Amino acid sequence: GAGVSQSPSNKVTEKGKDVELRCDPISGHTALYWYRQSLGQGLEFLIYFQGNSAPDKSGLPSDRFSAERTGGSVSTLTIQRTQQEDSAVYLCASSSYREAFFGQGTRLTVV
Amino acid sequence: AQSVTQPDIHITVSEGASLELRCNYSYGATPYLFWYVQSPGQGLQLLLKYFSGDTLVQGIKGFEAEFKRSQSSFNLRKPSVHWSDAAEYFCAVGPNSGYSTLTFGKGTMLLVSP
Numbered sequence: 001g002a003g004v005s006q007s008p009s010n011k012v013t014e015k016g017k018d019v020e021l022r023c024d025p026i027s028g029h030t031a032l033y034w035y036r037q038s039l040g041q042g043l044e045f046l047i048y049f050q051g052n053s054a055p056d057k058s059g060l061p062s063d064r065f066s067a068e069r070t071g072g073s074v075s076t077l078t079i080q081r082t083q084q085e086d087s088a089v090y091l092c093a094s095s096s097y098r099e100a101f102f103g104q105g106t107r108l109t110v111v
Numbered sequence: 112a113q114s115v116t117q118p119d120i121h122i123t124v125s126e127g128a129s130l131e132l133r134c135n136y137s138y139g140a141t142p143y144l145f146w147y148v149q150s151p152g153q154g155l156q157l158l159l160k161y162f163s164g165d166t167l168v169q170g171i172k173g174f175e176a177e178f179k180r181s182q183s184s185f186n187l188r189k190p191s192v193h194w195s196d197a198a199e200y201f202c203a204v205g206p207n208s209g210y211s212t213l214t215f216g217k218g219t220m221l222l223v224s225p
Contacts, residue, residue, distance in 0.1 A: 004154070033212060042217035043155075043201065056212065091154060093213075098143055098162065098205060100213055102154040 004103035006092050012109045013082055021077040021106045025094030032075050033100060034067055037089040049075065082110045113138045115204050117216035124192045125224050132187040132219050134202030144185040145203040145213065146176055155201065161185065172196070197223045
């Protein structure tokens with residue numbers, strides 16, 4: 001596609017439910033990132049995929065968070081048993097060489 | 112570990128005035144440096160980047176930034192601010208070899224007064 005696409009754009013979920021956030025990167029980009037943006041906290045790195053290498057999961061805040069990237073393209077970020085502190089905007093980015101292109105984000109609200 | 116500091120959380124500038132947003136980084140070698148802008152409800156858009164060479168880089172929308180190795184800084188400037196520049200600005204640093212993540216600062220919110 002022309003850009004990084006994320007879905008849904010907004011998600012409201014009840015505390016304790018699982019959610020899946022989807023990211024369609026730019027075709028041909030080998031790297032894919034997930035970041036979380038909370039008010040006043042900047043961008044918090046979550047996970048990074050590069051080609052066929054093992055993902056860098058060092059930013060995942062707890063074992064309730066997981067992500068996969070199927071076929072080197074689409075990625076899904078899953079949050080299990082959501083908590084109110086998970087409320088944030090989740091941003092996905094892809095890159096082919098250094099420059100990262102961001103999607104519009106998914107605003108997650110846990111009520 | 113790499114880190115980015117944007118010391119100003121908010122800055123207010125009059126329309127037509129000049130702008131400088133500060134960014135300091137911590138990195139063990141020469142990094143790749145970026146400035147992104149985020150308008151409300153939008154994703155991040157790349158303004159400019161520094162990889163190597165000329166330390167003064169030009170970007171989109173009339174922005175420029177200067178890499179100063181001795182000061183570990185990469186400040187963003189614009190000679191004349193327009194109301195449409197009101198947004199949040201993020202500085203980011205990445206490694207200049209291999210593939211790895213970008214580390215972002217906490218952002219500076221730019222407000223433009225008439």
